[in-house]
Amino acid sequence: MSSLRGPTTYDLEPPRHPSLKINSKEPFNAEPPLSALVASYITPEEFFYKRNHGPIPVLENPDTFLLEIGGLVPHSQYLSLEFIRKLHKHSVTATLQCAGNRRTAMSEKRAVKGVGWGAAAIGNAIWSGARLSDVLELVGIPQNTAATLNGGKHVEFVSVDVCKEEKGGPYKASIPLMQATNREADVLLAYEMNGKELNRDHGFPLRVVVPGVIGARSVKWLRAIYVLAEECQGFFMQRDYKMFPPSVDWDNVDWPTRRPLMDFPVQCTICSPEEGTSLKPRSKVTVRGYAVSGGGRGIERVDVSIDGGHTWLEANRSQLQQRPYISDDDGKRDKWAWVLWDLSVELSPPMDIIVKAIDSSANVQPENVETIWNLRGVLNNSWHRIHIEASHRKEIQSNL
Template sequence: METIKQLKETATRAYEETVAKMSSVEISETSGNADFAEERKGWHGYVEWEDYPEKKKLAAAVLAKFKFTPIPEFQLKPLPETNPILIGHRWKEYYQVLGPTMANWPDESWEIVKKEKGEKMIHVLDFPYNGEPPADELMKGKITDNKYHFVRNHGNIPVIEPEEWSVEIGGMVNEPKRLTLHDLKTKFPIVEMTVTLQCSGTRRIEQIHEYPGEGDELINAPWAEGAIGTAKYKGVSLKKVLKYCGGLKDGAQHLEFIGADTYFKKGRVYNYAVSVPWRKVKSNEVLLVWEMNGEPLPLIHGAPVRAVVTGYIGARSCKWLYKINALAHSSMGPVQRQEYLYYNHQLGKHNVKFSNGFSIQDMPVSSAMMFPKEKQVIIHDGKIECQGWAYSGGGRWVERVEVSPDGGHTWFPAAVQNMTTKHYHAWRLWKLEVPTYAEGWIELCVRCWDNANNTEPTFVRSAWNWDLHVTSSSHRVKIYSVNKTYPETAERLRLLKEHGEEFEPITKPVGFAVETPEEYERNVKEIGDREPID
């Protein structure tokens, strides 16, 4: 582990190199304005922005002096076959030009990713870090391993010493307080809850493939089916904490959460801020947690303490939490007011405004087929084993999962015995051997039903929106079906084996004659000549 002095020296070098590369402005002109210092002992990677409007203006002025790397195109052309898939060049540059204190935070964050995440993790964006697990890791069990739980970050990863951490609770509360981690553990009933967190961008890649939309590599990251995970969290109910603070004043309707990470939006700088309605909190559906799957909360997941908002989009579960404000209105932060909005089909680059969309809160019913995979060849005996996940937010739970082998005309249900147990706030994993008679290219699809009888739209077009959120349509997977119970298919498989040939790739021509001349003549004679007789 590097010392603080070494970290500062590395950061200074990174800052000087970036400024020299990006701008003709002399370092001496900007360095006096650009070094935004850390303010609290034991809080590395944290700069307070929300309490200092003038500091935010100064940072915006510094950012305005530079030309940053353009946003990469990743929707109108194939994604890079690399891991990380996308590189957050401009996001790193934002930090680097704001002075030596912040310059090395992107590199430090990546070191935390490498330490805390599994080797097989799919790095969708290296910084701010966005990553999802491969299918085999996600489907290992109802509880997702911390190393393979998805991560959706909006900025750097702060490193806060637990004994130095505290949360300030203010705004429209009757008795504002500052509470330590020790206070949370000793003054309130401790609860454990199994919770699924899901990014609203889960399965976004399907919308991108059909109809591209807004193309910010962070806000609209090209997620596949793995931006979801389930953990058992330990913490306290925010409702109990607010009661300890004397309750809310008349007119308080929302609770704002502010995180220690630094976030950029269109040339301005913020601390991450979101909010949830009081009605959600008073139902004991918002927790302040410090433990994940029996271990201290990992740094990358918001240590020492984060909010966990059950049933809502993951963006509301603020990480590195340090401030809670009771408000009469929802948070004014850009993540709450300008992002995670759901737009009508008619809105896009030509006419969209933030006020046109409604805020995404409860996650709708959704599902995914993790096995088989897209364009996989399946040799089977009339049944294909399918596996996946199904989830519904807002305190609803999945009752039924169905798979169709013919694109959505006929549906077969998964047996209850082949689904994981129900939870108010968690997914169900499922598996099903679906009867399949057709051969060649077929389209499998999955849908689920929750206890409120909600199900998924049939096609992705029904779910499409300009920001490409909430791909809640029936998940469709094209596979190549080979039914070995059919005599002709069984014979072809035998001949391939006899000649030492593999069936895959299916595009590779068979290396031997599929009919002898004698067989051809006999078969043509039986079915008749290819030309009419007159």
């Protein structure tokens, strides 16, 4: 029996950075200041958003940890942490984003249900561990398999945490078997984050990382992996993290009519200056932010407007290379990671700054949040706008 367990109380929570904005204490959900996101291409663990559905699990003895691999597989196995660490180590630079990122802006238009995230429920890290496709080969499932002989088509990940949504049961989610067995999809059983052992907030001792997909599928505190004929039937796959049109509310929602969310859409946010900043006329400012798209799609362009969207200026884009990374054909892009962007402009407030991004598949962010409003407040990727105030501070005149 594994010594990884999910507590039922919040008495054993790990320490957190004091600058985090806490959106809920129990369970603990928090995001960093926006400015922290553009301070570094790789997000430090302490500034990586914390998303939880229950108390943080505890591993009492790493030597007794066992990961179950079962379901519709030729050979079920239990793998120790030591064994997993001896498999070929693979590293991926990938951005994880909560599906509720920027939910607060959506709720300002019309009430939604969910944690009140700002625009910092996102982070970019170097994840290291064993490829899921390599682990599945150990139980008899070859690479690039869409279905097993006995009908397995999905891979379910089961945690040990205690979730009220699952009536005290564990968090679980699934992805298609073809994605799980595709080496190019870079799905990991990660035990390191940014070159260090995972900490408890981020899934110690083992978590799944599914690049390019909403964070809800990258299950933390992993206990078991099952190959199933159908996708996971848990709460977070069947009654949450689905996107409905604005006409659907809690009185007429029909959960089975929509598929679970997977890839996240193109997204772009201003991180500096922040909303409500006061500036003098003709201030020279460097506007900074992040842009990302799901499914391995890169960012083709970031456009910034300082005149209400009448005209647009193209921002500079960069990925500050840090090994190891995955390159696309031109060798200049981390496939699953965000880009940081900046643009130096002269501002004369009061005024708004607007930003939007276009990805490599020509997907464009929608202009208005009203067109994508949904009852759970997920996937708000409308144009990001911030207001800059005019500074009324009088200049002190010297009499000397």
